[in-house]
Amino acid sequence: MREHVILAESAGFCYGVQRAVDLAQRTAEETRGCWMLGDLIHNAHVVEDLARRGVRKTADAGALGKGDTVIIRSHGELKEVLDALEEQGVACVNATCPNVCRIQKLVAQAEQEGRQPVIIGEPHHPEVRGLASWCAHPLVFDGPEAVKMWLAENPKNRETPVTVVSQTTCIRELFETSWKIIKKECTNAKKFDTICNATHKRQTEAASIAGKVDVMVVVGDRKSANTKHLTEICMRRCPRVLQIENADELSPDFFDGCSVAGLTAGASTPAGIIKEVYATMSEEIKAAEGKEESFEELLNQSIKTLNTGEKVTGIVTAITPTEVQVDVGAKQAAYIKLSELSDDPTAKPEDIVKVGDEIETYIVRVNDVEGYAELSKKRLDAQKVWENIENAVEEKTVLEGTVTEENKGGIVVSVKGIRVFVPASQSGQPRGADLSAMIKQKVQLRITEVNRARRRVVGSIRSVTDEARRAAQEEVWNNIEVGKHYTGTVKSMTSYGVFVDIGGVDGMVHISELSWSRIKTPSEVCKVGDTLEVYVIGFDAEKRKISLGVKDHSVEPWDVFMGKYSVGDVANVRIVKLMTFGAFAEVVPGVDGLIHISQIADRRIEKPEDVLSEGQMVDAKITAIDEEKKKISLSIRALLAPAVEEAEEEAPVEE
CATH class of the missing domain: 2.40.50.140 (Nucleic acid-binding proteins)
Structure with missing residues (x-):
């Protein structure tokens, strides 16, 4: 059956929006009524539904007092508003998206470190206004032109240490272009990629679908920034794009001459509205076709023409000791030899496919005289893997594989059957380490070089581990506080103390803080590799130094x-x-x-x-x-x- 509407898999509520709605509904039930400051999310239908459930809306935070409960919206709120609510004794349920909370901390931390916070996004958007309130002197730019203007205003701006973040729903191209200018012109610039992964996936998928269809429909509230960005992205790939809030806005005329349409939706669009739009679009396109196809036309369309080297999808009809038979909807009988089913010679056919399964294969040979076609699943799988490997270079995707051998100058990792060479310098191990100890280990890596003609693939484990380490370090520094407890690992020892890893960051435990007993050397109480329960005595975020203790000072x-x-x-x-x-x-x-x-x-x-x-x-x-x-x-x-x-x-x- 022909597909009339291609629906984006990522359409609809993202994690942050779903979390906010769930929190609001649950709070309304528990408190028998609560408040939201403005719209909890950018969708009028959802806001109306919440009102029916007892979540009332107000724009005046000052009107709330002790005994009231307020839901902080997913976009976040101005810091001064949050402080005022706390002083008024209002109970706050924070439904701010975790991604937005992270950016708030980054902005505040940047200013504490003497850096200039720079936010790339829409200056009047609630999320951006909220982010800007977490520092005293923010700079908000809506794109590269605004960045250039700021740099041109005063040459000294180039010497200002800047920390660059973005609105979670910012178009990636806009953010990256702005960052390139800042990185090139400013002598001390730091970037945090704060575009929500779900947003990036949604935008990429929308662009891909828009390039394949006659008409593209984007569903979402007109006040929603991420919906507006989706519409802009789709308009670059498809000549006919329509942004709507619900199915009532669809017109039959819009689908004239359309055989297939695409559908995506913003992060604040509930599943019910998407489902209704999808059904209406399907019916409108069928009606626009305006005629019934004859039995002969349908029959001719149902018979495929098979060509060597093409992909074809069929249904498994039988499994024999020598082959798997497949109905591909063509006049030829099609089959897959067992040797062309899988790379694993020990695999049993019934463990790979079952009768009735849909299977995608590669056409190896077509014999019209004898009326059969040879297929290969193995070759198609290999082709897909190579395509994924090549895409992984561009997209910097993290892949998983198993170390199979130590090679001259490095190791070999098997990634979905493809041999990936990892140089010793990119293995993530210290120089001179025994790389053979990594054999059979599962590792994560990025592909750095692909030469499909020579079947040469080079990867890096170190880039993944370094990124994970930096992320872990940022997590520690973003949340560290005096008195906080950690479970750490002893990394090295000196005569005056030990260095303990508390999650990507090393802190120092002075010998006097290791034990209540008198000890001459740290080795009397611990060794490298030991696990220690430690707590923070003090830290210097600027110098990246942490003092830790082991002794329990609560016991005299x-x-x-x-x-x-x-x-x-x-x-x-x-x-x-x-x-x-x-x-x-x-x-x-x-x-x-x-x-x-x-x-x-x-x-x-x-x-x-x-x-x-x-x-x-x-x-x-x-x-x-x-x-x-x-x-x-x-x-x-x-x-x-x-x-x-x-x-x-x-x-x-x-x-």
């Missing part, structure tokens, strides 16, 4: 000691330092006591090391506790010679 060692021991108790202690006048011993981690030289043995000794050594465990009696000065006197002698007179003067505690 002296309180632990006092809760466990009293004068007269015997403790098993560790000798931590030998002095001329005695030895210091650890009673509990972080609390030491003094064993005076006169209390080490039941005889006179010249120096403590004649009897004791550092690290030695001994039993000692607690003879005195000075709570005010937090000092403890210990005695080994008291356990060796219990008959010593109690009246004997205690040796003073020294340090």
Whole structure:
């Protein structure tokens, strides 16, 4: 059956919009009525439906007070409005798209770092106005011409450190063109690609469909920026483009002479409206065709002409020990040899296809005399893989493969049956590392070079790992705060502390923060590769330095000691330092006591090391506790010679 309307897979609600609508509906049910500031999303039908559910609309945030609940729209809100709502005691349910929240943080962080935030987008759009409010002096440009004007105004602008972001629904070409100008002219420019992936996918798919159809229909609210951008993109590829809000706006005249039409929709368009438009379009196009095709015409159209080298789709009708038979709607009988079914010689045909399956194949040979056609699924699969590999270079797609061997100068990764050479420098491993250890590992990589004629493909694992590392580092720096806890991994050790990876960023734990016990080297308590629970003591975002701690300061060692021991108790202690006048011993981690030289043995000794050594465990009696000065006197002698007179003067505690 011929397809009259091609519907974009990405049409309709994106994740952020769906999340906002779900939050609003749920909040309305839980609170028995709540508010939204302006339209929650750019779609009048959805806003009306929310109103029926108890989500009332107001444009005056100042009219709300304690006891009210307000939903913050998916585009985000002005920071000063959010601050005012908090002061008024209004309960806020933040339905701002997570992508928009990320840009708000980037803009605020840029200004904190002394950089000039630059936003590429529509200056009057609610999202852009909201983003701009997260810094004191934003610059908003609607495209490359505005960027050029700013640079021309003052030569010193070129020396300004800038951080460039974009509206989530910005047309990619507009953003990239603006960035190229800034990158070329400015001496210190940083870019964050903040165009929503769903938006980019939607725009790319719309452009692709528009280039294949006679008519293109775009559905969405007229106030929606992403719908307007979709319309602009489609108009570049299709001569007849119509933007509508619902099926009522469709006219039969619009589809005159149209045999196939395309349909896409903005991110704020609900599925019900899309479905209604799709059905109406299909009926209008059928009616516009204006005639019934004869049985003979239908029969002739149903019989395909097969040509060697073309793709053909058919239905599996039988599976035999030697071949798979396929009905391709042609006069010739078509079949696939088992050797042409799959690259895997051990694969069973019934595991790959089943009777009744639709299968796309490549025509190897057509024999009109004997009335058969040889097909190949394997060759078509290989062709598709090569096409995907070639597209991956342009689109910088991340692919997954398995390392199969170590080669001269690098490794080989199998990506869907294609051998991809990865140079050692792009393997993501340190120089001189044993690359054979990577064999059989699954890895992610980007394709950097393809020569299909020579069947040569080169890739890079490092570009993916570096990007992931940078993303992880940005995540850490965007959310780090004093007191925050992390589970980290010990990366390296020095005499004065250890460096711990807390997610792509290394922080330093000074030796004094590793343990309450006295230690001489970090190796006494940890080693490279160990997992440590750490918390942030302090950080310098500009210098990219983080100080971490391991010791739990919520537990005071002296309180632990006092809760466990009293004068007269015997403790098993560790000798931590030998002095001329005695030895210091650890009673509990972080609390030491003094064993005076006169209390080490039941005889006179010249120096403590004649009897004791550092690290030695001994039993000692607690003879005195000075709570005010937090000092403890210990005695080994008291356990060796219990008959010593109690009246004997205690040796003073020294340090």
